[in-house]
Amino acid sequence: DLGGKFDKSFNEAAFNGAQRWAGETGGTFAEVELQSDAQREQALRRFAEAGNNPIVMAGFSFGTALEEVAADYPDTKFAIIDMVVGQPNVRSVVFNEHEGSYLVGMLAAMASTSGTVGFIGGMDIPLIRKFGCGYAQGVLAVNPDATVIANMTGTTPTAWNDPVKGSELTLAQISQGADVVYAAAGGTGVGVLQTAADNGILSIGVDSNQNYMHPGKVLTSMLKRVDNAVYEAFMAGADLETGFNVMGVGNGGVGYALDEYNASLISAEMQAAVDAAAADITSGALAVHDYTSDESCPALTF
Amino acid sequence: MDLLTLLQVLDSSVRMATPLLLACLAGLFSERAGIFDIGLEGKMLVAAFLAAAMASVTGSAWIGLLAGIGASLTLAIVHGLASITFRGNQLISGVAINFFAAGITVVIAQSWFGQGGRTPQLGDGARFQSITLPFAESLSVVPLLGPIYKELISGHSILVYIAMLIVPLTWWGLYRTRFGLRLRAVGENPAAVDTAGISVVRLRYSAVLICGVLCGIAGAQLATAEPAAGFIKDMTAGRGYIALAALIFAKWRPWYALMACLLFGFLQALELRPDLITNVIGIKVQGQLLSALPYIMTVVILAGFVGKAIPPRAGGEPYVKER
Amino acid sequence: MTTPAIELKGISKAFGPVQANKNINIRVMPGTIHGIIGENGAGKSTLMSILYGFYKADSGEIFINGKKTEIPDSQHAIAAGIGMVFQHFKLVENFTVLENVVLGAEDGAMLRPSLAKARSQLKQLAEEYELNVNPDAVIEEIGVGTQQRVEILKALYRQADILILDEPTGVLTPAEADQLFRILGRLKEEGKTIILITHKLREIMEITDTVSVMRRGEMTATVNTAETSPPHLAELMVGRKVLLQVDKVPAKPGEMVLEVKNLSVTDSGGVQRVKGVSFNIRAGEILGIAGVAGNGQSELLEVLGGYEFGTGEVKINGHSIDLTGRHSNGQTRRDRGIAHVPEDRQREGLIMDFMAWENIAFGYHHDPKYQKNRVFMDNVSIRADTADKMERFDVRPPNPMLQAKSFSGGNQQKIVVAREIERNPDLLLVGQPTRGVDIGAIEFIHKQIVALRDQGKAILLISVELDEIMSLSDRIAVMFDGKIMGERLPDKTNVKELGLLMAGVAGEAV
Amino acid sequence: MEKMPKWADIFLIPVVSLVLAAIFSAIVILAIGEDPWAAVKLMVKGALGSTYAWGYTLYYATNFVFTGLAVAVAFHARMFNIGGEGQAMLGGLGVALVCLYIPWPHWSLALIGASVGAALFGAAWAAIPAFLQAKRGSHIVITTIMFNFIANALLVYLLVNVLKPVGMMEPATAKFPKLVQLPSFRDMFSTADTIMFRGAPANITFFVAVAACVVVWLLIWRTRLGYELRAFGHSESAAKYAGIKPTKIIMVSMLISGALAGMMAINNVMGEAERLVLNAVEGAGFIGIAVALMGRSHPFGVFLAALLFGFLYQGGAELALWTSIPREMIVVIQALVILFTGALDNMVRMPLERIFFSLWRKPAAKPAAAE
Numbered sequence A: 001d002l003g004g005k006f007d008k009s010f011n012e013a014a015f016n017g018a019q020r021w022a023g024e025t026g027g028t029f030a031e032v033e034l035q036s037d038a039q040r041e042q043a044l045r046r047f048a049e050a051g052n053n054p055i056v057m058a059g060f061s062f063g064t065a066l067e068e069v070a071a072d073y074p075d076t077k078f079a080i081i082d083m084v085v086g087q088p089n090v091r092s093v094v095f096n097e098h099e100g101s102y103l104v105g106m107l108a109a110m111a112s113t114s115g116t117v118g119f120i121g122g123m124d125i126p127l128i129r130k131f132g133c134g135y136a137q138g139v140l141a142v143n144p145d146a147t148v149i150a151n152m153t154g155t156t157p158t159a160w161n162d163p164v165k166g167s168e169l170t171l172a173q174i175s176q177g178a179d180v181v182y183a184a185a186g187g188t189g190v191g192v193l194q195t196a197a198d199n200g201i202l203s204i205g206v207d208s209n210q211n212y213m214h215p216g217k218v219l220t221s222m223l224k225r226v227d228n229a230v231y232e233a234f235m236a237g238a239d240l241e242t243g244f245n246v247m248g249v250g251n252g253g254v255g256y257a258l259d260e261y262n263a264s265l266i267s268a269e270m271q272a273a274v275d276a277a278a279a280d281i282t283s284g285a286l287a288v289h290d291y292t293s294d295e296s297c298p299a300l301t302f
Numbered sequence B: 001m002d003l004l005t006l007l008q009v010l011d012s013s014v015r016m017a018t019p020l021l022l023a024c025l026a027g028l029f030s031e032r033a034g035i036f037d038i039g040l041e042g043k044m045l046v047a048a049f050l051a052a053a054m055a056s057v058t059g060s061a062w063i064g065l066l067a068g069i070g071a072s073l074t075l076a077i078v079h080g081l082a083s084i085t086f087r088g089n090q091l092i093s094g095v096a097i098n099f100f101a102a103g104i105t106v107v108i109a110q111s112w113f114g115q116g117g118r119t120p121q122l123g124d125g126a127r128f129q130s131i132t133l134p135f136a137e138s139l140s141v142v143p144l145l146g147p148i149y150k151e152l153i154s155g156h157s158i159l160v161y162i163a164m165l166i167v168p169l170t171w172w173g174l175y176r177t178r179f180g181l182r183l184r185a186v187g188e189n190p191a192a193v194d195t196a197g198i199s200v201v202r203l204r205y206s207a208v209l210i211c212g213v214l215c216g217i218a219g220a221q222l223a224t225a226e227p228a229a230g231f232i233k234d235m236t237a238g239r240g241y242i243a244l245a246a247l248i249f250a251k252w253r254p255w256y257a258l259m260a261c262l263l264f265g266f267l268q269a270l271e272l273r274p275d276l277i278t279n280v281i282g283i284k285v286q287g288q289l290l291s292a293l294p295y296i297m298t299v300v301i302l303a304g305f306v307g308k309a310i311p312p313r314a315g316g317e318p319y320v321k322e323r
Numbered sequence C: 001m002t003t004p005a006i007e008l009k010g011i012s013k014a015f016g017p018v019q020a021n022k023n024i025n026i027r028v029m030p031g032t033i034h035g036i037i038g039e040n041g042a043g044k045s046t047l048m049s050i051l052y053g054f055y056k057a058d059s060g061e062i063f064i065n066g067k068k069t070e071i072p073d074s075q076h077a078i079a080a081g082i083g084m085v086f087q088h089f090k091l092v093e094n095f096t097v098l099e100n101v102v103l104g105a106e107d108g109a110m111l112r113p114s115l116a117k118a119r120s121q122l123k124q125l126a127e128e129y130e131l132n133v134n135p136d137a138v139i140e141e142i143g144v145g146t147q148q149r150v151e152i153l154k155a156l157y158r159q160a161d162i163l164i165l166d167e168p169t170g171v172l173t174p175a176e177a178d179q180l181f182r183i184l185g186r187l188k189e190e191g192k193t194i195i196l197i198t199h200k201l202r203e204i205m206e207i208t209d210t211v212s213v214m215r216r217g218e219m220t221a222t223v224n225t226a227e228t229s230p231p232h233l234a235e236l237m238v239g240r241k242v243l244l245q246v247d248k249v250p251a252k253p254g255e256m257v258l259e260v261k262n263l264s265v266t267d268s269g270g271v272q273r274v275k276g277v278s279f280n281i282r283a284g285e286i287l288g289i290a291g292v293a294g295n296g297q298s299e300l301l302e303v304l305g306g307y308e309f310g311t312g313e314v315k316i317n318g319h320s321i322d323l324t325g326r327h328s329n330g331q332t333r334r335d336r337g338i339a340h341v342p343e344d345r346q347r348e349g350l351i352m353d354f355m356a357w358e359n360i361a362f363g364y365h366h367d368p369k370y371q372k373n374r375v376f377m378d379n380v381s382i383r384a385d386t387a388d389k390m391e392r393f394d395v396r397p398p399n400p401m402l403q404a405k406s407f408s409g410g411n412q413q414k415i416v417v418a419r420e421i422e423r424n425p426d427l428l429l430v431g432q433p434t435r436g437v438d439i440g441a442i443e444f445i446h447k448q449i450v451a452l453r454d455q456g457k458a459i460l461l462i463s464v465e466l467d468e469i470m471s472l473s474d475r476i477a478v479m480f481d482g483k484i485m486g487e488r489l490p491d492k493t494n495v496k497e498l499g500l501l502m503a504g505v506a507g508e509a510v
Numbered sequence D: 001m002e003k004m005p006k007w008a009d010i011f012l013i014p015v016v017s018l019v020l021a022a023i024f025s026a027i028v029i030l031a032i033g034e035d036p037w038a039a040v041k042l043m044v045k046g047a048l049g050s051t052y053a054w055g056y057t058l059y060y061a062t063n064f065v066f067t068g069l070a071v072a073v074a075f076h077a078r079m080f081n082i083g084g085e086g087q088a089m090l091g092g093l094g095v096a097l098v099c100l101y102i103p104w105p106h107w108s109l110a111l112i113g114a115s116v117g118a119a120l121f122g123a124a125w126a127a128i129p130a131f132l133q134a135k136r137g138s139h140i141v142i143t144t145i146m147f148n149f150i151a152n153a154l155l156v157y158l159l160v161n162v163l164k165p166v167g168m169m170e171p172a173t174a175k176f177p178k179l180v181q182l183p184s185f186r187d188m189f190s191t192a193d194t195i196m197f198r199g200a201p202a203n204i205t206f207f208v209a210v211a212a213c214v215v216v217w218l219l220i221w222r223t224r225l226g227y228e229l230r231a232f233g234h235s236e237s238a239a240k241y242a243g244i245k246p247t248k249i250i251m252v253s254m255l256i257s258g259a260l261a262g263m264m265a266i267n268n269v270m271g272e273a274e275r276l277v278l279n280a281v282e283g284a285g286f287i288g289i290a291v292a293l294m295g296r297s298h299p300f301g302v303f304l305a306a307l308l309f310g311f312l313y314q315g316g317a318e319l320a321l322w323t324s325i326p327r328e329m330i331v332v333i334q335a336l337v338i339l340f341t342g343a344l345d346n347m348v349r350m351p352l353e354r355i356f357f358s359l360w361r362k363p364a365a366k367p368a369a370a371e
């Protein structure tokens, strides 16, 4: 989606999935990066006309355009991420981001010494509030007295690609006492992670594994396996199974990242606590509230 | 609101004000010499891009700064050619420069770094880091003044201090030197300068070049001074125009320019802290209103509710000796 | 024989298609005052600007004190000891006198020492040549006479030996002019060489040693002043014998057309330009208003023409007209029967990029005769009307499709006059009707104005040319500093008396 | 004759300027390692190679006709309206409100309603800068730019907080009802067996744009208002002398300008997207400046220039789809066109003038020599 292919986050994950497919199968794929909403339909049509199959779209903003286009090209299969489009030739993939966010929220609360943690969202939309809400629930589950400061970068797609503002928001949160910030903001998060590292506090990445960006300074990353979704869609090719597809903690769609870059930050008991919660979520013993289900959040006000 | 929060907002105001201030002073030199320049925006943008790009490639913020200044100077020369040598319309030239900058930065960034019109994130060394002034820590215990010194005055990048230094320098140059006298004269009545045996063309070009250098520093500050760490598409976001408004507000005088830019910087800093506004005035203010506030203020200021601002008399008109 | 201070050989200069100077030769002896006369547009200013390096000649050579000198810009002229006071002053309005003097002649990169030095030098110069000015006064706040002194000081501060003055007395009262001439006399005694451009034969006779005459870009003669006479010079200037007398029968004033009571005008800068003037004009008479430029005549004309606001009372044919509100504009004035030949045809009277026919409709574009219906204009009928007017006013070339800017000055003026007079107005306002217009056209325009008077219309004439005022007016009012100093009848007064009034020396009460 | 012939002024100079802009654009394409010639071929094919391509080219051209006319009308009164972008955004808002909240029985009525809505909203957005210019002398260039930013903020607010249907993620309005859908070129030109303009967004608004050109031409050169507008544009002092009220001309010219810019929205919002999205204008307001400069502010010239930019825009979109030349390349080309046709006009004009000068001097000199 808007924000650039190399946002180190959402779009990059999608791109990596496609690359992995290309690398493994030797296939080629056409790609386009859009700069403007008004161009979505044009791009889709051109790809469909050119005989690409399947066509994968990363981002909810394609929804409306896809509704139109999918009907016009019944023989082409489409896959869309983060959005549900009710057409027979469309596969809709959605993620339970609130579950993954809950897990990193727990880690944040355990890592925080000040009892204040931050959340910086990208564009202020229900999807991102879903991240924030899950995160806050995780924080409060560990430390009911903790404070969660939440800011959104903006209300337009430019909010996905504004690291400068991300930095300023981070500074503002630091001045309010936050010592762990979670960036769910696409390319904007780059600025958040950077500033957090500059000022000696911890940050949490999103979508892709961003731990490597500032080794030892990124607490963890909330993984959203967009890459897997894209990879699978490409693997399936024209036989892509259409319909509705939910990726959650249970099926490995979301999770938290643990690797050599953050091993020193996550103690064994932290890991144990989080893994236990993950197991509970999978089993249904723990239900994390999904903001988009009723547009409200028990743990955080936006 | 406690002192520390206030200081944090002011601190961020200073940072926000710096590129505005540099651009505003750039405009001051240009317009005082009679060349209107709405291309400040574009010059800052190319400077921001090239500064970040070169810093990322070479790993040196200083080389980045020089490259940024070079990029800005190139566009300044184009503006000079259009408005001085070829006596074209200065507004149109400025508009063209802004578009050119908006397009070319993304085109080159994309082909160079392939990151959707961004430069790579700059690491330490490749950007201007905050400088902690001497005794900032030890003095911070002094009530009131200590925190002010530590939070507000100390801890900015070198470019912020340079910008602040340029204000008195501009004042001194404008009112205390031969160059300043001539510069002010050429913006008021170029024929007087010409008949006094001074080259109007050379004077105006030097003003335009100074303008280019200052816009270059402004751009570098935007992209390569902490906390910023790289260039993003359209990152100037109208600052060039706001700087022009500040210039009018300041009635083309350096010290007032500082005040005006700090005001605008404050407005931009406030946008980042909607929570504070909610706390202070007790109601939630729409984010969009906050983000539009600098622009609305600009219009209000231009509407002249702050008194009449008389621009340099020969401003905007090419100097034509022979009709 | 001494070498001339200045010698110009074969100077030519064209502005696009206009040949402003053609192969000019001139020699000026050191320590003399050399006059240059010629009609408007003869090329005098151009020639001097070339000497001063402001313009570059297309061909020709310049010798200063016998040495061939290249003067590509003013800096070289200054270095060669030339100083020039332009017809339109070249001063920075919001600078002080001191700053203006120092500009371009600073001693070093720092300003303060230069200013200090200039201050003491100015004091010295002031004593030497009676050139007193307050060095800290701001230019826009001092009078034109003083501004001119600043220009002279600028030249002297740069140690000019040769001083060129381009129409220095155009903006001065006779008394100020006399003072200027005393200064010039002093300079000449000091051994300076002076070139004086002027239209006024009296001044030439009074102060110059030699005089050159220019006509249509060429130098037609150079003579010793002592060996010539005004009629002779006039003939050299125009190329034929001049008889600038308008034939007209005595006026037969009728009904009161224009009544002006206590009219004041304040300009946008807050300066009061017209200070409570009152006068009347009857049908069938011409009221001429004399005065040095800048004494409120322009503003008076503008407020009557509707594009400047004023206070007081103005009645036309007994009806009061609105001087401030929404209804005060050129359109409503025209509806009331006021036509207006503005002072500056290029800035006001015409749109230079419009074609002649569009200019003939200008100001009258609401006229039903020019409309097809409520929305569209009837361009065909406007063109026909224009062709007709151009024919009758002898506009050359008589082509309605030419842009105004491609007509010569005289013909541009004829277009304006044709448009306004053909309206058959009750009151005609005329400002500087013959500025920059050649003799033939002057006669023609004067005749048209008198003919309109003879049809029983009221005319208000404003001109800085005293001769024009004297020969056209039935009554003469003199304006000074925004006030009417007095009213005279043309056959009962003389140039001297009017000159005194123009200088603000009140005559007997009106 | 003392000037260049008119055809040289109208055609030769823009063409030479365009060639210069093209050369520089080619240099940029070369510099980023792409082949300019291949790019041109791709652009021509993508923008003119099929009815589908034409459908896009004409769709974009329609946008640019409106914004170009907007800038041109203001230019005639020497107003530099850089606010086309914001005015078109607001026009979009007008269209959206009209289409969403009024139950139209038929698209033709809706088209009229939407045109009025678009024009009113666009004009309203131009009104404040115009008023400030007329009454307070605030420079219209800066105020209109500021109003672009403010329009954006306003639109974001409305789309996010007011107009967005519940549950939708992106800031946009709901789809307009089917009944207000404008006939597309496909609907109009396809026959039973050949489908033309398949999937292309060009629609009936194109003909509204053509009509707008004619109306603007009549307005500028045939009406009294146009006469006053041009007079004011050429010489403010003379206009004052003639009793033309500056305030009125500034207001009227800017309102017409804003209305025209706003009317672009019937093409992109009503004709294409059928809902209002955030960045619906896509820079067309700015391209209008280049279009008006290229077209010498004449409606016919604007039309041709709009076609040219339609071609560039669609061609550029194809470039972005199939090569790694980003879309912003169009912005660069647009900037170069503005630079060369607008600001560096004299650079082209002066040498050309000199050539013509020497050309007509020679024949003039001959008869003299023969005497």
Ligand SMILES: Nc1ncnc2c1ncn2[C@@H]1O[C@H](COP(=O)(O)OP(=O)(O)OP(=O)(O)O)[C@@H](O)[C@H]1O
Pocket (backbone or CB within 6 Å): B321, B322, B323, C015, C016, C018, C019, C020, C038, C039, C040, C041, C042, C043, C044, C045, C046, C047, C087, C436
């Ligand atoms: N800068 C210029 N561009 C074009 N034409 C010019 C320019 N300056 C002067 N001219 C033309 O050259 C001719 C000579 O002008 P010049 O100013 O030298 O006359 P002048 O003798 O000084 O007249 P005046 O008595 O009105 O001052 C005129 O036809 C004038 O229109």
Ligand SMILES: Nc1ncnc2c1ncn2[C@@H]1O[C@H](COP(=O)(O)OP(=O)(O)OP(=O)(O)O)[C@@H](O)[C@H]1O
Pocket (backbone or CB within 6 Å): B323, C016, C017, C018, C041, C405, C406, C407, C408, C409, C410, C411, C436, C437, C438, C441, D002
């Ligand atoms: N500024 C100018 N731009 C273009 N053409 C000019 C300009 N000034 C003069 N001309 C052209 O030069 C010709 C001569 O102009 P000029 O004013 O010297 O005429 P003139 O002989 O003094 O006539 P008149 O006595 O009617 O004023 C005019 O016909 C006009 O076409």
Ligand SMILES: [Mg+2]
Pocket (backbone or CB within 6 Å): C044, C045, C046, C087, C166
């Ligand atoms: Mg002269």
Ligand SMILES: [Mg+2]
Pocket (backbone or CB within 6 Å): C040, C041, C408, C409, C410, C436, C437, C438
């Ligand atoms: Mg003449």
